[in-house]
Amino acid sequence: xxxxxxxxxxxxxxxxxxxxxxxxxxxxxxxxxxxxxxxxxxxxxxxxxxxxxxxxxxxxxxxxxxxxxxxxxxxxxxxxxxxxxxxxxxxxxxxxxxxxxxxxxxxxxxxxxxxxxxxxxxxxxxxxxxxxxxxxxxxxxxxxxxxxxxxxxxxxxxxxxxxxxxxxxxxxxxxxxxxxxxxxxxxxxxxxxxxxxxxxxxxxxxxxxxxxxxxxxx
Numbered sequence: 001x002x003x004x005x006x007x008x009x010x011x012x013x014x015x016x017x018x019x020x021x022x023x024x025x026x027x028x029x030x031x032x033x034x035x036x037x038x039x040x041x042x043x044x045x046x047x048x049x050x051x052x053x054x055x056x057x058x059x060x061x062x063x064x065x066x067x068x069x070x071x072x073x074x075x076x077x078x079x080x081x082x083x084x085x086x087x088x089x090x091x092x093x094x095x096x097x098x099x100x101x102x103x104x105x106x107x108x109x110x111x112x113x114x115x116x117x118x119x120x121x122x123x124x125x126x127x128x129x130x131x132x133x134x135x136x137x138x139x140x141x142x143x144x145x146x147x148x149x150x151x152x153x154x155x156x157x158x159x160x161x162x163x164x165x166x167x168x169x170x171x172x173x174x175x176x177x178x179x180x181x182x183x184x185x186x187x188x189x190x191x192x193x194x195x196x197x198x199x200x201x202x203x204x205x206x207x208x209x210x211x212x213x214x215x216x217x218x
Contacts, residue, residue, distance in 0.1 A: 005151065008209045012064045015201040016128035019063055020051060020148075020211070026059035027051040028138070029148075031201050032125055041163060041200030045149050048214055052141040062135070106181055110174070113186050117193040124198075145215040151208045159203045166196035 004022055011017040016032040029051040037043055054062075132138070150156060173189035176182060 003210050003212050006148075006209050006211050007207070008148070008204060009063045009206055011062045011132070014062075014128050014131055015198065016125065017062075017132055018204070019059055020209075021059065022211070026054050026056055027144070028054055028059075028062065028132075028136075029146075030129075030138075031204075032128070035125070037200050038121065038197050041203045042159070044200060044203045046147070048145045048147055050143050050145055052136075052138045052143045054136065054141065058136060106178065109183075109186055110177065113177075113190040114193070117190045117197060120194055121197040144213055147212045147214065148204060149210055150204055151210050155205050155207070158205060159199075162202065163196075163199045166192055166199060170196050 007021045009019045009021075011019060011028070016030060017028055018031050020027040020029065029049050031044070031049075032038075033049070034047070037047070150159075169192040170189060173185050173192050176185035177189055
């Protein structure tokens with residue numbers, strides 16, 4: 001086994017898959033292959049990953065355009081911006097039920113918020129797979145088994161920060177919903193929980209990474 005420095009990029013509008021360039025060879029791999037990695041994303045640094053070899057034209061077609069890389073926070077801002085007025089609008093409707101049966105209604109809604117977050121996460125998991133299969137059939141390509149890790153210490157710190165940031169926001173919003181019975185807090189909880197469940201797809205940021213080849217298939 002030998003360690004090689006490679007370049008990692010995101011697939012355009014597909015958070016599940018990543019692209020690797022190793023010298024003049026190009027690969028794609030599934031960063032969301034194991035569902036349990038959603039809860040334990042740091043195992044991504046230690047688990048082996050199957051990468052599929054693609055040609056340069058496919059690589060260029062799939063990678064994110066430079067102009068799209070400049071701002072990825074717009075989606076988070078949009079989600080939060082929509083959730084605030086939506087939560088306030090629905091809060092007035094739900095207040096009458098909270099007064100009548102606070103504990104039962106709160107518990108049911110809390111379960112619904114969790115189900116929405118988990119359901120959307122599973123939907124993204126499967127829909128991104130179908131999207132890539134419409135472009136290339138991965139199982140028909142040559143493949144290798146490798147390990148991938150960031151090179152910079154800052155990348156590890158960034159991954160830890162993002163993970164615990166969204167985990168903390170999720171727990172805090174959930175606590176506020178339970179304590180205050182505020183519907184807006186419940187909506188925020190669902191949004192933050194979904195973002196937390198997506199952290200495994202960005203556990204290794206774009207840029208230089210080190211890969212170790214474990215096994216190569218024909």
